[in-house]
Amino acid sequence: MASPRFLQEADSISYLNQRQAAEIDEILMGPLGFCVDQLMELAGLSVATSIAEVYKPPEFNRVLAICGPGNNGGDGLVAARHLHHFGYKPFICYPKRTAKALYNGLVTQLESLSIPFLSVEDLPVDFSGDFDIIVDAIFGFSFHGSPRPPFDDLIQRLVALGDSSQKHQKSPVVVSIDIPSGWHVEEGDLSGEGIKPEMLVSLTAPKLCAKKFSGGHHFLGGRFVPQYIADKFMLDRPEYFGTSLCVRIGKPPQVDISALRENYISPEFWEDQAEADPFVQFQKWFDDAMASGLREPNAMALSTAGKDGKPSSRMVLLKGLDKDGFVWYTNYESRKAQEISQNPYAALLFHWDILNRQVRVEGSVEKVSDEESEQYFHSRPRGSQIGAIVSKQSTVIPGRQYLHQQQEELEAQYSNGSLIPKPKHWGGYRLKPESFEFWQGQTSRLHDRLCYSPEENDGKRLWKIERLCP
Numbered sequence: 001m002a003s004p005r006f007l008q009e010a011d012s013i014s015y016l017n018q019r020q021a022a023e024i025d026e027i028l029m030g031p032l033g034f035c036v037d038q039l040m041e042l043a044g045l046s047v048a049t050s051i052a053e054v055y056k057p058p059e060f061n062r063v064l065a066i067c068g069p070g071n072n073g074g075d076g077l078v079a080a081r082h083l084h085h086f087g088y089k090p091f092i093c094y095p096k097r098t099a100k101a102l103y104n105g106l107v108t109q110l111e112s113l114s115i116p117f118l119s120v121e122d123l124p125v126d127f128s129g130d131f132d133i134i135v136d137a138i139f140g141f142s143f144h145g146s147p148r149p150p151f152d153d154l155i156q157r158l159v160a161l162g163d164s165s166q167k168h169q170k171s172p173v174v175v176s177i178d179i180p181s182g183w184h185v186e187e188g189d190l191s192g193e194g195i196k197p198e199m200l201v202s203l204t205a206p207k208l209c210a211k212k213f214s215g216g217h218h219f220l221g222g223r224f225v226p227q228y229i230a231d232k233f234m235l236d237r238p239e240y241f242g243t244s245l246c247v248r249i250g251k252p253p254q255v256d257i258s259a260l261r262e263n264y265i266s267p268e269f270w271e272d273q274a275e276a277d278p279f280v281q282f283q284k285w286f287d288d289a290m291a292s293g294l295r296e297p298n299a300m301a302l303s304t305a306g307k308d309g310k311p312s313s314r315m316v317l318l319k320g321l322d323k324d325g326f327v328w329y330t331n332y333e334s335r336k337a338q339e340i341s342q343n344p345y346a347a348l349l350f351h352w353d354i355l356n357r358q359v360r361v362e363g364s365v366e367k368v369s370d371e372e373s374e375q376y377f378h379s380r381p382r383g384s385q386i387g388a389i390v391s392k393q394s395t396v397i398p399g400r401q402y403l404h405q406q407q408e409e410l411e412a413q414y415s416n417g418s419l420i421p422k423p424k425h426w427g428g429y430r431l432k433p434e435s436f437e438f439w440q441g442q443t444s445r446l447h448d449r450l451c452y453s454p455e456e457n458d459g460k461r462l463w464k465i466e467r468l469c470p
């Protein structure tokens with residue numbers, strides 16, 4: 001997998017002219033063996049994923065896809081189908097249908113999902129009140145000349161949305177696929193009076209007109225372009241993150257941090273569903289986190305405080321869990337280790353974002369046995385073993401070069417494959433829980449919080465479960 005990278009500056013990306021864009025399609029559908037159906041599916045899917053990345057339901061729900069007669073319109077039809085599956089409510093305006101099997105199929109697929117088709121006459125003159133998102137899938141890079149009816153009028157209605165005199169009410173955002181319709185493929189909005197989309201999803205590579213795009217969100221979709229094309233056209237493309245089908249390019253989104261808000265939707269967590277033993281409950285939720293595809297479900301925040309009582313937190317990785325507690329490994333001379341030696345109590349926090357869950361665990365901490373640390377140390381890759389020796393964790397060093405130097409020396413020393421001894425200053429800690437809290441996000445901030453604390457019953461140690469107010 002490509003390593004994650006940060007936003008690619010718009011000026012370090014390649015832009016295509018109209019001839020190059022057409023040539024790339026010819027090569028893809030010629031020697032490279034793609035067919036138009038495939039390219040349309042990939043394009044439409046990447047448009048839908050780009051939209052879903054920025055505009056979230058329920059604030060953005062009603063989507064009108066205005067589809068032209070060509071491939072750009074087909075991309076719009078595909079995007080609308082995927083948006084339906086993502087939970088949006090799409091409507092289609094497809095006034096000049098193309099009588100080809102591919103397009104007929106796309107229409108049938110949408111009709112079978114009961115996605116409404118609206119005629120131009122059905123559409124409101126002013127789009128402002130009826131939709132949250134309008135997908136401009138009217139014309140693509142191969143269009144030239146002046147738009148003809150009914151598209152000229154539809155484009156004018158999209159232009160009117162950008163008119164500041166209408167800004168007193170919430171207008172839908174316009175998302176253009178590859179080219180804002182009516183723009184010149186290379187020169188952009190020649191008259192200065194064209195569509196001003198809020199989002200542009202470029203396909204394969206941005207076309208030259210995209211340099212003039214001034215909306216908030218520029219994405220690149222179409223994560224399938226073979227290296228052959230990239231080399232031939234000397235394309236400098238951004239890398240995609242993880243498994244995403246789209247990537248943001250250009251300036252970062254301007255966000256109002258105070259307005260960032262998620263509405264958590266989860267099944268409710270009732271007392272009768274909670275396991276009597278919090279370790280079993282933890283294991284259940286941990287298994288869910290594993291199954292959800294989270295990258296490091298074992299990452300947890302560890303908070304400690306030394307004798308001065310000032311808390312400090314950092315992430316560590318859970319490396320063992322049994323009835324005795326939660327185990328992680330670290331440097332015994334680090335800041336956290338010094339704090340634990342002064343005050344052997346700590347708190348762990350797991351946050352499993354996509355499950356709307358967090359788990360808090362608090363308790364006393366002690367070192368694991370030397371044998372346990374020894375065994376784990378030797379199960380790690382040799383590079384990590386060397387890293388543990390090199391790193392005098394939490395001490396000040398003169399620069400990165402210092403680490404490289406130490407690493408090279410140790411790599412040379414152990415290049416014969418001999419056993420790398422575990423350094424004395426490295427090993428594990430085990431937190432023995434005294435309380436657990438299982439939190440699950442719910443709508444309107446009425447979250448579930450089930451707390452476990454130990455109690456004695458008939459001489460038996462049990463766990464009491466109580467619900468806390470969110």
Ligand SMILES: Cc1cc2nc3c(=O)[nH]c(=O)nc-3n(C[C@H](O)[C@H](O)[C@H](O)COP(=O)(O)O)c2cc1C
Nearest residue numbers: 299314315316317328329330331334335336337394
């Ligand atoms: C996801 C993640 C996992 C980490 N896992 C560990 C770990 O298991 N052990 C460790 O010593 N440091 C780990 N670190 C680094 C710590 O967060 C921290 O920088 C380091 O332990 C020094 O902390 P201290 O100076 O407070 O002792 C991890 C960092 C991240 C972001």
